[in-house]
Structure formats: structure tokens, C-alpha cells
Amino acid sequence: MTPEDFRKHGHELIDMIAEYLEGVAEQRIVPDIDPGDVRAMLPEHPPTEPESWESVMADVERVVVPTITHWQHPNWFAYFPSNTSYPSILGELLSAGLGVQGMSWVTSPACTEIETLMLDWMQELLDLPDRFRSTSEHGGGVIQGSASEAALVAILAARWRATDAAVNADGDTGRLTAYTTSQAHSSVEKGLRIAGIGSDRIRIVDHDDEFAMSPSALAAAVDADVAAGLVPFFVCSTHGTTSSLAFDPTDAVADICAERRIWLHVDAAMSGIAALAPEYRWVNAGVDRADSYATNPHKWMGVNFDCTLFWTADRAALLGALSILPEYLRSQAAESGRAIDYRDWQVPLGRRFRALKLWFTIRLDGVESIRERIRRDVSLTQDLASWVGDDDRFEIVAPHPLNLLCLRLDDGNEATDALIDAVNSAGNSHVTRTVLDGRSALRVSIGARTTEREHVDAFWAELARLTPAAS
């Protein structure tokens, strides 16, 4: 492709994206297709000659757009908000265009330093503890690809600290035990498994009837393990669980962790961003005593995936766990101790210039507009909750302080599952099913960029219509 063609087709693609995003409400939110249908529309073998831009774009329109699930749709109430704002799309484009590698400071200084600055800006905007700042004595932050990777590196840092670094040589994790609830994200178990902490040594701590961790149950589990000669090393406290946006009581959990020097990771992937609005700063209560913390601008903030912010108050443990230095990666800048090499803060070596999309979003859309969107989403969720609460066919099954509502039919699991299927089959909106203490629930997550009152109104009308009369 020549530079001239790139300009021409690049402009066309920008226009196509704007058209797609502005018209996304017209799409069927989830394609009605079976596995294999997409592939059947495309050639089984690669082309031997270059093809025209027009033929590729024709396939984008004919094959891709009709067979993706439209996460940007205003009636998207499934999983989580995964907004892709215009400034962040442009930030991602610039990252691809500059084509730099940010694995270490010297391989592209701006990539590292703007990332560090963005983490400090976000620490300030979210009112997170100063000990997470890059300018603090022991802390710092980094962009990870996902909250899964954030949880994994927290576990690895914790493992290193709990074994006094010995694990790097002997790999012995045999006495380590970890703690979370059944409501924690699956990535916590996955990260522990990867790190050699099998399910036998993961304690699923009881939760209360609001799906938040019970501190007394945690204390009892820790004590029992210590009595058995085991070494409690890691607790994950969730701020906004995936199933119901429950908040674990991090203050009380931190007391227990402090006593035993257990690494406390706070997974605020879903809800931490709400703290951009001062009235929701409670979402990060207790975090000032955490060893590490993660939240996702690629969920509620409108920065396109992937962009997880990860902070630690103990970067020495993180570096101890993840640093490996071959000759071809040495640099004077890093050895002087004045430069950050982010490759040692993550699992992969290579890294994109992801800070650009955060920088673009904060500067171009501005934080106030994100705060307004957060307030709008909470308000819409509370309205929906009041309508559901007034309808005696439904039961609200969990607290709903933010933008997620879990409801079920009084008629039970089967009826609830049937309603979820009916909503999703109708194809006008999309919700997720979850199970809370054995009970099916229809889970409504509100927060797409384009979702307005009319969409929630229409969703409620449809929900009410598809629900059988009270029995």
C-alpha cells in the first residue's frame, strides 16, 4: 500500500467507523448465526495476489459487521460496558502508526514516561493513595493488558515476597495459601493456578447475603492454615464483583492481612473508575492499605480495550518476581536506576504505546464528561431498579449501588432462565445470566456510551412484556 493509498483508504476507514458507531443501534445486537457460519463466507485458502481495498472493505461490510456482537450498541446490557470513545480510537491509531516498542525506557522514552505520568494523573483523579505514585518511595503504576494480567502479576509479587525471593530458584509454592470469595473474578483462580497455587490451596471464603467477603470467615481460614503450618500469602478483595457488583470490606480485610503480612490485592476492574466522580469515591474505600490495585479504563471510562491500570505499593516485590536481564536488554538508563523498564512490571516483554489512548481521552473528552456518563448510568440503573422493585413479578437479588442490577422472577430458576433466553432471543437488547448462591439471575449492566433513557425505557417495556403474569 502506498502512502497515498494509505491516506485515501485511511480517510475512508475513519468515515466507515464513524458511520458504524453512529448507526450501531440499527444492527442486530448479537448475530443470529452458528459456529462456522463466518468462515463459510470466506475463502478457505489465502490469496496468491494482492486484493483491492474495495474488495476487503466489501468483506468487512458483508462478513464482519453482520457477524460481530455489537458491544457499542445502546441496548448492550451484557457483561460490562466496553466503550470505545472517539479520542481513544485515535490514540490507538497513533500508537499503531508510530510503531514503537515500549519494553524498556531506552526503546522509546516517551512511551514509558507518558505512561508513568498517566498513572500518576489517574491516581490523582481517582484519589488513590499517594503510595501508589511513581514519585513515592516504594510504589508505582503501569498499564496492563487486562485485569487478569494485573491479578497474575500481583500474585507473582506476593509469591516472591512470601518466600523471600526463594521461589525464583526453587519454585516451591507448596505451603502457600490464597483467599478470595466465590464472587471473585475467574482470573484470580486462573492466576493462582498459573503461579502454582492449585485449587487445593485456594480458600473460598464465605460471603454475606450481599455477596461481600466475611472478614471473620477470612480470619478463621487464615488462622486454620497458619495452625496447619501453611503460609497465607495472598488475598484478593473485589470492589465490584462480576456477578453483582458486590464490594468486599477491604478495611476489615486489610487488618487481617497486615497482621500476617499477607499481600492484599484489590480487584476494582469493574467499578474503580467510578471514583472519577467524587460522590463515588467510596468504591475505593480501604485501598490505602492494599499492596496492589487494578481498575479498567477499558470498561466504564471509554478507553478502548486493552487498558488496565495496575498500581503497587511494593514495586521491589514486583521487580523481584518479574525481572530477567539478558545482555541484549541492558541499558545505562535502567542501570542508573532513574528509568523505569516496564517489561519488568508485566508478563510479556513487548508493549504498545497504550498510554496515548488514555492521554487522548482525558485531554480531549475531558474528565467531566466521563463523570457525567457515570452519573447518567447510575441514575438509569436506579430508575430501572425502582420499576423492577415496584413490579411484584420480580425480585432484586443483590444491592445495586452503581450500574448493575441483578433480578430474578419469583417463579424461580427455570422461569428466570426462560426470561433471559426470551430477552436475548428477541434480539433487541442483550443481557447476561449469572447464578448467585445457586439462584439464576438476569444481570443488567448499564454503561454503553450511547445508552440513554429511551433505551432503558424500551428495555424495561420489553422485559415487562416478556415476563409472564405473576403466578
Add this chain to the structure above:
Amino acid sequence: MTPEDFRKHGHELIDMIAEYLEGVAEQRIVPDIDPGDVRAMLPEHPPTEPESWESVMADVERVVVPTITHWQHPNWFAYFPSNTSYPSILGELLSAGLGVQGMSWVTSPACTEIETLMLDWMQELLDLPDRFRSTSEHGGGVIQGSASEAALVAILAARWRATDAAVNADGDTGRLTAYTTSQAHSSVEKGLRIAGIGSDRIRIVDHDDEFAMSPSALAAAVDADVAAGLVPFFVCSTHGTTSSLAFDPTDAVADICAERRIWLHVDAAMSGIAALAPEYRWVNAGVDRADSYATNPHKWMGVNFDCTLFWTADRAALLGALSILPEYLRSQAAESGRAIDYRDWQVPLGRRFRALKLWFTIRLDGVESIRERIRRDVSLTQDLASWVGDDDRFEIVAPHPLNLLCLRLDDGNEATDALIDAVNSAGNSHVTRTVLDGRSALRVSIGARTTEREHVDAFWAELARLTPAAS
């Protein structure tokens, strides 16, 4: 940002990227700055009001462009080729614009199915074994973010298989031993460490004087461990080592692995892509007996980072190691067994639509133009090698069948290090230092999209000029 502004500024950004890439030769290849200099050019605190597009772009020009390291520069001879082709930039843009999540088939069918098709296309184009195809009985492929992550998931699959899945419950890796050479990429040690295989149980197998693994040394190490009651479980054979592009003898290694049922991972991150040209298919010799294989289109192929292709012949082990299924991620499509959920093929849960950039590159630039670029780069490297070989001040320290040349001064380490510093300080080109068997080497990697004969000529002239007369 309004859709109208997005169109307008998107066009401007496309033009800016074209201008940057076409003019990149004018940039100082590595910025002459110290740690902290970038940050000092930017506000310490986030803005409270939205800023204009113009002010952000002014900072891109004033701060970012002068302080990145220009990996796209035609005189880029450091690390590895990290090309960002025009079609792949547009593929990345479309991925950001559509804003879909490809964690499972149902969360965006096209994202999964086009990825699977791209892996099958690439299997064909690289002439890799049929048992890696998605349509094979036990194999399949996936895009990973980096070769580091590919190595890690290979290790996890190997760990699962070697312990008959027990590791998921007991986390016991205490008897597992792994094998590679000192020339393997640092990500192999890092992946093993993460998986609980500490340095005590990583065997650094001897290499020959061409930096390739010695099969007899491997066999001896494996036998000794078996005799000691240990369980050899993982061998990494590298096709194109980072320091010198050495090729481990995978055929002979595979014999040893087969006998003991050891997982054989082939890390062809650097060089596997060369097999796009039929005359370089030897780069993948022996791969037909590997359990897993990785190569990087984001290195020599021109697909912008991140895009690592990972194939396995034993997907059951991969899924056994990485699957975790909470209620909110269940789907009928996956449970029917007909759909692939790529979240279970990788460490993170979320995933971008990375297949688009590969699809765009193959279709728009075409494979033939990539083959030509590979041939050009090899030819330029061989020319440089002949000039260096004819100059008695230099010694070529490793075989150089492809696009990497390692050389040193006859005068020794100090003189070689001084030459590397002189080349990089001059600022006209950029090379990497490595150490091969204790001897410093100047490592010249040729393969930027824009590198032509004139750039290699000029590099050689400068190298010759900066080198002291023979002593």
C-alpha cells in the same frame, strides 16, 4: 468528541502518520535525552477542562515524536525488525473502531472465526504441519500478544500434561525439569519461573560453537534428571536465537523429547516468518514433531505489534491448563463443542480483534511483497557480511544465514564495546550489543520496511569510519 470531529481529526491523524512514516529517515533515530526529560515537558497534573485537538496534536509533535525511539527508521539495525505496515495500521484502527471483545465465540463470532482462519492460512503459507490446523483432530492455533505469552502457555500446557492435570489442584511442580540453552530468549526462563519452575530446575544445555543446542548434552541432562527421580517435562528449541539467530537442531531434539514424552516448544519468534519464502522453509525444519510453535508476524512480516502466532498439536493440554468456566461466561455455542473460546487458549480473558491486521496485510500488501522484503533483507545482510569479512579489523562471530550479523573487533571486548557506543552515539543508525560466550558483539539486524541498499551502504561506511585501524 463529536462524530464530525472524529472524521475531521481522524483524517488529520491519518495524514500525520503517513507524513511521519514517509519522513522517519529525517528523525534522530534514538532521542538524546535523559530519564525524566519527557515528563518535564508535560503538565504534572491532569487538565480540568477538555482541551482542543490542536493542542493535543501540538504536544504530539513537540513532545512525543522527538522523544520516541524510531523503530520504523531505515537505519534501524537494533533488536529486531518491528514493522508497522500501512494495511496493518488500518486493521488495528478497525479493531479499535468496532470495539468488540473476542474472549469467547459468542461475544463476537467474527473475531474468533477470522482469527482461526488466519491461523490456518498462515499454517499453509508457512508450510507448517497439518496437525496444527484448526481442522485437525488435536491441534489448533491462536494469536497471542507476544512470544513471551506463547512460551508461557506452552509451559502451562506441558506442566498440565506431565502431571496428568494434577497440578491444577495441588500446584506441585517440585519434580519438573525444563531444558533450553543460554541462547534461548529470556521469556523462557521468565515463563518457567512464573509457572513455578525455578532456576534450580532449569537446565541450561550446552550449545555448539554455532550457538545451537547440543542434542547429546540434552540427552545427558534428561537422563541424569530421570535417574535422580525428576520429571523432564519441557524443552524449548529456538529457531533464530535473539543474540545471533542460531537454530537449535529440532529434529534431533524431537527424538529425545519423543522418547520421554517431553513437551517440545519451538520458539521461532525471530525467524519463522522467513518460511513465507519457499527457499527459507528450512527455518522450520523439525517442527512437524513439536507440541507447540510460535512465530511473530509483528517482527519480520510487517504486522504491527502485537501479533504472535501460536500453534499446538495438543489443544486438550492447553485447555486443561487454562480453562476456567464461571456461570457468566457459559454459552451454548461453546458447550456444543463446535465453537472455540479463545479465552481458554491464553492468560488474559479479554481479547482484541487482532486478526484484522493480519487479514488486511495478507490481502492488501499480498504475500509476494512480503517474500520480496525477506529476500531483500537477507541479501543486504549477506552483502554486509561479505564487506565485514573482507576487512581484517573485524571478525564475524556467528553464522548469518538470514538477516542478522554479529561482529566484533579483533582488538577485543573493550574495543568492540567502544565501537558500539560510537555507532549509537553518532545517532545515524542504531545497533544492539550482545555477548556470545563471554565475547562482546555488535549485532546488526536488518529488516525495517524502509531499509534499502543505500542505508546499509551508509551504515557500512560509518562502521568502517568509526573503527580504529587494525592494531
